[in-house]
Amino acid sequence: MSIVVLLVYVDDIVIIGFNSALLVQLKTHLSESFHMKDLGSLTNFLGLEVHRSPSGISFNQHKYASDLMSTAGLQEATFVDTPMELNVKLRREESDLLADPSLYRKLVGSLVYLTITRPDISFAIQQVSRFLQTPRHLHLAAVHRIIRYVMGNSARGLFFPANNSPRLTTYSDADWASYADTHRSIIGWCVFLGDALIS
Secondary structure (H helix, E strand, O other): OOOEEEEEEOOEEEEEEOOHHHHHHHHHHHHHHOOOOOOOOOOEEOOEEEEEEOOEEEEEOHHHHHHHHHHOOOOOOOOOOOOOOOOOOOOOOOOOEOOOOHHHHHHHHHHHHHOOOOHHHHHHHHHHHOOOOOOEHHHHHHHHHHHHHHHHOOOOEEEEEOOOOOOEEEEEEEOOOOOOOOOOOOEEEEEEEOOEEOO
């Protein structure tokens, strides 16, 4: 199999492939055209930490999550077991507006990036993302809770078993008009590649 995949972000490149001769040839060709350094096997890329073992490969964002906790000023906070309080429905008009919404927006944006390896927080992030325009103190408290949940298990991430099946399986569900403000339905889904959750 001669498939080679290039992931490029500004000046960072990840090269993935099954044919080692083809990989060496590609790296040689790139080094003739660009000043580059081969850092070897991938261990970190844009905040994603990569860990290999004989049983498979795992991805997490432990350091990124730790930095997020510092940004939120929650270094001394206690961890919680769930990303949201049970049966709490956030509304647009609850509590006072934040004087400066920039921190709220920064934290929510960072949490969205964290869902790359933490699909378990996707629903909670979707809930707090609805208030980016006019966030309130109660909404910020909900964001802080998500961060406290993440830090209680910051090394959690995605795991892809070594002999994983290439079969895609998708599940979806919807509730009925559960948005408190708009009475719209919430749709959720999960996609598995073999036994590995990918979305």
